[in-house]
Amino acid sequence: MTYTQTQDSITGGVPDDGDVLRVLEPDGSRVPHATLDPWIADLSPHELRALHRDMVLTRRLDAEGVALQRQGQLALWAPCRGQEAVQVGTAHALAPGDFVFPSYREHGVLLGRGAQPADYVLAWRGEEHSAYDHRTINAAPPQIIIGAQSLHATGWAMGAQRDGSTDVAVAYYGDGATSQGDVNEAMVFASSFRAPVVFVCSNNQWAISEPVTVQAKFPIAGRAPGFGIPSLRIDGNDALACVAAMRWALDRARRGEGPSFLEAVTYRMGPHTTSDDPTRYRDAAEVDAWAERDPIARLEAYLRAEGMLDDSGMAEVARAADALAAEVRAACIGATTRAPETMFDHVYAEPHAGVERQRAEYVDYLAGFEK
Amino acid sequence: MTALTLGAAINAGLSKALETDDRVLLMGEDIGKLGGVFRVTDGLQQRFGAQRVVDTPLAEAGIVGTAVGLALRGYRPVVEIQFDGFVYPAFDQIVCQVAKLHYRSNGRIRMPLVIRIPWAGGVGAAEHHSESPEAYFVHTAGLRVVAASNPQDAFVMLRQAVASDDPVIFFEPKRLYHSKGEVDLDADLADAPPMHLARVAREGTDATIVTYGAQVRTALDAALAAEDEGISLEVIDLRSLSPIDMNTVAASVRKTGRVVVTHEAAREAGVGAELVASITEQCFEYLEAPPQRVTGHDIPYPPSKLEKHHVPDLDRILFAVDRVCERGEGVRR
Numbered sequence: 210m211t212y213t214q215t216q217d218s219i220t221g222g223v224p225d226d227g228d229v230l231r232v233l234e235p236d237g238s239r240v241p242h243a244t245l246d247p248w249i250a251d252l253s254p255h256e257l258r259a260l261h262r263d264m265v266l267t268r269r270l271d272a273e274g275v276a277l278q279r280q281g282q283l284a285l286w287a288p289c290r291g292q293e294a295v296q297v298g299t300a301h302a303l304a305p306g307d308f309v310f311p312s313y314r315e316h317g318v319l320l321g322r323g324a325q326p327a328d329y330v331l332a333w334r335g336e337e338h339s340a341y342d343h344r345t346i347n348a349a350p351p352q353i354i355i356g357a358q359s360l361h362a363t364g365w366a367m368g369a370q371r372d373g374s375t376d377v378a379v380a381y382y383g384d385g386a387t388s389q390g391d392v393n394e395a396m397v398f399a400s401s402f403r404a405p406v407v408f409v410c411s412n413n414q415w416a417i418s419e420p421v422t423v424q425a426k427f428p429i430a431g432r433a434p435g436f437g438i439p440s441l442r443i444d445g446n447d448a449l450a451c452v453a454a455m456r457w458a459l460d461r462a463r464r465g466e467g468p469s470f471l472e473a474v475t476y477r478m479g480p481h482t483t484s485d486d487p488t489r490y491r492d493a494a495e496v497d498a499w500a501e502r503d504p505i506a507r508l509e510a511y512l513r514a515e516g517m518l519d520d521s522g523m524a525e526v527a528r529a530a531d532a533l534a535a536e537v538r539a540a541c542i543g544a545t546t547r548a549p550e551t552m553f554d555h556v557y558a559e560p561h562a563g564v565e566r567q568r569a570e571y572v573d574y575l576a577g578f579e580k
Numbered sequence: 581m582t583a584l585t586l587g588a589a590i591n592a593g594l595s596k597a598l599e600t601d602d603r604v605l606l607m608g609e610d611i612g613k614l615g616g617v618f619r620v621t622d623g624l625q626q627r628f629g630a631q632r633v634v635d636t637p638l639a640e641a642g643i644v645g646t647a648v649g650l651a652l653r654g655y656r657p658v659v660e661i662q663f664d665g666f667v668y669p670a671f672d673q674i675v676c677q678v679a680k681l682h683y684r685s686n687g688r689i690r691m692p693l694v695i696r697i698p699w700a701g702g703v704g705a706a707e708h709h710s711e712s713p714e715a716y717f718v719h720t721a722g723l724r725v726v727a728a729s730n731p732q733d734a735f736v737m738l739r740q741a742v743a744s745d746d747p748v749i750f751f752e753p754k755r756l757y758h759s760k761g762e763v764d765l766d767a768d769l770a771d772a773p774p775m776h777l778a779r780v781a782r783e784g785t786d787a788t789i790v791t792y793g794a795q796v797r798t799a800l801d802a803a804l805a806a807e808d809e810g811i812s813l814e815v816i817d818l819r820s821l822s823p824i825d826m827n828t829v830a831a832s833v834r835k836t837g838r839v840v841v842t843h844e845a846a847r848e849a850g851v852g853a854e855l856v857a858s859i860t861e862q863c864f865e866y867l868e869a870p871p872q873r874v875t876g877h878d879i880p881y882p883p884s885k886l887e888k889h890h891v892p893d894l895d896r897i898l899f900a901v902d903r904v905c906e907r908g909e910g911v912r913r
Contacts, residue, residue, distance in 0.1 A: 308652075338684040349652065350684050354676045360642060361677070364649020371605075371631055371655075378649070390669070394642035401637055555687035556721050558745035562776070563823040564721070 228428075229474045231444035232453065235502045237510025244441070245453035248460075252452065254517045260301055260448050261512055262526045264293040264505050267317035269530035270329060271479075273537050274316070278483040282541050283333045287314045291446070291478030294504035295411050297321055298451025299379070299471070302459055306376040308365055310349045310358035314411075315381050322346040326533065327540035336544050356382050356389035359408060363395045366404035366462075377462040378406045385416025387432070388424045396436040396468070403467035407458040408433070410470070411445060413477035418490040433470035445473030446504040449511075476502070549575065581764050587620050587757040589731035590696075592765060593738035594621060594658065598628050601656060604742060605632045607643055608660030608696075617662055618698055618757055640670035644695065648677050651691050658694040658742060664751075665708030667697055671716070678747045679722030693747045694738070699727070700794055700844050702755040702891050704884045711881055712845035717749045718822045718854070725822040726775055727751040729796035731761035733779075733819060740775040748775075753794035778825035780832065784814035787838035787904050789897065790829055790855055792818040795842050802897040811905060821851055829855065830862045837868035838904040844891050847875040872900040 232242045232249070267289065274286040289296060292314070300321025303309070311318050316329060323346050331340035332351065339350030352358035362380035369376040386392050387410060399406050410429055414421050421429075433440035441457070443450045451473060458469035476499040480487050487496075512518035553568035584592065597604045606621060612635040615622030625633035636643050640661060647657035661667045667674075674695065681689045701710030717725045724746050728734035734752065741748035773779070781796055782803050789799045796817045803813035814832050818824060833839045839859055841852040852873040859871055874892045882890050 310649075337686065338680075339686075342688055343652075343685065344688065350681070350689075354672065357645065357673065357677055360645025360673065361649040361652060364646030364651075365653045366649070367646060368650045368653025368655050372653070390639075391641055391645055391673070394637070394639040394645070397637045397639060398642050398646050555683050555685075557724070558682055558687065558690050561724075561746075561823050562825070 229442050229444040230454070231447040231450045233444075233447045233449055233507050233511055235446075235507055237507050237514060239511060242450075244457075245450055248453035248456040249449050252449070256301075257512060257517055258522065260297060260452070261505070261508050261518065262529065263297045263301070263317065263320055264448065264508065265526045266530050266533050267293045267297055267320050268505060269534050270320065270537055271316055273534040274330065274333065275479070275483060277330065277538065277541050278333070283330060284335045285482050285484060286333050287482045288477075288479030289314050289316050291476045291499065291504070292411055292413055293317050294448040294508070295409070295445040295451050295473035295475055298448040299409050299455040299473075302452050302455035303379070304376075304459075305347070306374070307379060307459070308347045308349070308362075308376065309379045309381065310362040310365070311351050311381045312355075312358065312383060312386070313351045313353055314383070315351070318381060319346065319348060322348050324348075325540075326536035327544070329537055330541040331544055334541060334544060336546060356386035356392040358382065359386070359392045359395035360398070362406050362408075363399045363404050363468075366399065366406035366468075367402055369405055370402070375463040376405070377459050378404075379409060380406060381409045381411065383416065384410060384412040384414070384421045384424050384429060385419065386410070387429050396433065396438055396470070399468035400437040403465070405462035405465075406468045407455065407462060408438075408468065408470045409455070410472045411475055412472050413475050415477050415481070415487070415491065417481040417485060418487075428472065430470060430472035438468050438470050440470035440472065442472045442474065445475030446502050446507060448504060448508050475504075581762040583760050584731050584735070584763045585758050585760050586728070586731045586734050586752070587618055589735040589761075589763050590620050590738050590752060591622060591624070592763070593735045594624060595627070597658065597739055597742040598624065598632060601742070603654060604656045604658060605634060605650070606658050606660065607634045607636050607647060609636060609638055609643075609662050611635060611660050616660060618754065620698075620752070620757070621660070640666055641673050644670040644673040644678060644693075647693050648673065648681070648691065651693055652689060656692045656742060658696060660696045662698070663709045664697050664699045664711040664713055667713060674717070674723070674749075675720050679720050682746070683722055690745045691747045692742075692745050694741045694750050695747070696750045696752060698754040698757075699751040700753055700755065701881060701884075701887050702794065702844075704887070706884075707881070710884070710887065712843070712876065714749075714751060714821055714845055715850045718851055722747070723822060724748045724776070724820070725751070726820050727753065727793040728819070729753065729756070729781075729793055729817050731759075731763045735763050735765070736767065736769065736772045737775050737819065739769055740772070743769065744775070751793060756794050756797065759797075776820045776823055776825060778819055778828040779817045780814065780828065781817040782813065782815040784812040784836070786812045786836060787840060787901055788814045788816060788829075788832040788836045789840045789842060789901075790816045790818065791842045792821060792851075793844070795844060795892065798892065798894055799842060799897060802894045802901065805894060805898060806901060811901065813901065824855065824858070826858055826862060829859065833859055833863045834866045837866050839867075839871045840874060840897060840900045840904055841871065842874040842892050842897055842900075844876050846878045847873055848878050850875060869904045869906055872904050874900045
């Protein structure tokens with residue numbers, strides 16, 4: 210066999226509609242898809258409404274994060290607006306025993322795992338490095354080192370495999386991360402050991418200011434098969450496609466068939482973080498074009514057309530979203546900063562003479578001001 | 581007691597760890613059928629199976645990064661980095677993840693990893709096979725760093741490292757892999773001195789030599805030679821580089837008033853610099869002479885035909901002893 214053909218086939222911007230798997234068109238109309246349909250045939254109206262609700266909650270929570278940062282209550286926030294479908298949709302497909310390894314932008318995944326209001330904001334406020342207990346929501350601390358969590362997910366999956374369990378690990382990262390060695394090494398390990406792990410790449414078109422074309426000249430989903438890992442390139446703004454693809458991948462993992470890769474083609478509607486200014490590097494026209502493909506409006510249009518959602522249902526979801534935002538705000542503003550000597554806690558699990566000496570010295574130093 | 585080489589003692593320690601805790605597993609390149617390039621894991625895969633003694637792909641970040649995930653799942657991975665100079669691809673995972681996860685999670689996530697590194701030079705090896713990277717890891721909060729200098733310590737400290745709930749960088753002096761010593765294979769870990777304590781390898785009264793790893797043997801040889809000249813040297817084997825057992829070091833320096841620190845790693849911002857700074861802070865009024873460092877030069881590890889000029893030998897240590905004792909050639913120069 211020869212592999213001499215290369216393909217310079219991605220352009221960034223708005224993808225060719227024939228390029229990605231989907232069951233909901235941007236206007237919300239339902240189209241059949243032979244690969245995806247079987248995985249979502251059983252979704253009840255209740256579950257579909259829950260998907261929509263969680264996406265609305267995620268967007269509201271995200272808006273609150275931005276507002277809290279603008280008001281000086283948070284040091285920074287990484288907005289996820291536009292990416293609600295892939296985050297909520299994939300999280301919706303998980304079983305309680307599965308374990309996610311999120312990046313710092315996966316607010317909708319954390320919501321899907323049952324995070325509490327303070328969990329979203331204390332790290333961004335600078336009170337903690339990681340606010341939540343990984344054991345209560347089966348989520349690793351948010352990862353800031355790009356792509357590093359892909360290896361952790363793979364190792365966790367190797368452990369699950371040794372335990373004889375059907376638990377699956379999920380690594381979430383973006384298009385930029387796919388250039389990292391860790392992400393590629395994770396695919397080698399996952400493939401070699403048939404580890405039950407799902408790689409979810411949210412291709413949001415931008416790694417801060419670099420368009421995806423700097424990371425890839427070929428669809429990112431096209432890389433995984435080279436590692437021996439099946440992949441799907443899905444419309445990341447189609448929540449139903451995200452649920453379907455994730456169920457396909459999780460099922461493969463649970464049946465011992467090893468890792469899968471999902472490239473969810475989506476768009477980062479906001480800045481990289483609240484410190485970023487995307488007007489310096491991208492056109493408003495591109496953002497406007499993606500606004501036409503909004504994931505929440507799309508699902509809403511579908512649910513309304515199917516008679517599963519009406520104005521009163523929408524109002525109820527909006528009230529729940531405002532209530533969550535109020536709780537997040539209260540948890541943020543009400544946070545108290547720990548005593549300074551606690552910064553020496555947990556450097557080690559067992560006593561360490563060097564750290565204890567420095568803690569004692571600093572406590573003494575601070576005590577000098579109280580006299 | 582059983583006479584074992586240092587490599588065989590580590591093998592015995594790994595074997596014991598695998599036997600006593602089924603959450604322990606070994607990962608590394610060529611550690612299975614081959615038994616590792618130094619044969620330290622010889623026979624272990626045959627005995628414990630490929631699920632517990634895992635030949636990994638050739639990717640150090642991958643080895644350490646997947647070990648992090650296994651630890652999160654409740655395993656206690658012992659990973660082998662094939663050579664000291666191959667650890668750098670894993671540096672990000674070690675510094676940003678392994679070292680910080682316990683802190684980042686407020687103690688909720690433990691990282692009971694052992695990262696074994698065949699270490700340092702003096703064996704005529706190719707480039708990147710003779711490095712002494714310990715200072716990078718000592719400088720990184722969250723890691724414990726130890727270096728064994730003899731088979732008994734290697735056997736016990738390896739098991740202590742596996743039992744520790746903190747990540748441990750475990751340096752194995754490769755030029756001592758084949759040197760033999762008596763090992764008590766049935767010793768109770770509870771009776772052994774804790775891993776973080778230094779050991780007085782030889783008592784003396786005129787000056788203290790502080791060192792670790794393979795340099796302990798060189799220092800002991802120097803002490804023997806000095807004895808012929810009527811100088812009594814005390815030799816401290818640090819064993820642990822993070823934390824450093826300053827109580828033992830300071831007690832010795834206060835007794836002798838003179839100190840030489842020696843290691844094979846480069847001098848600038850090295851472990852010796854930390855030692856001399858701490859000694860100066862804690863023992864200043866006891867010092868009779870400026871502390872001396874005898875180290876590798878601040879150069880990349882040289883081609884092996886020149887390494888005898890780089891790795892501090894007995895004569896360079898004695899030269900520094902002369903300086904701190906204010907006698908002989910060391911002073912005149």
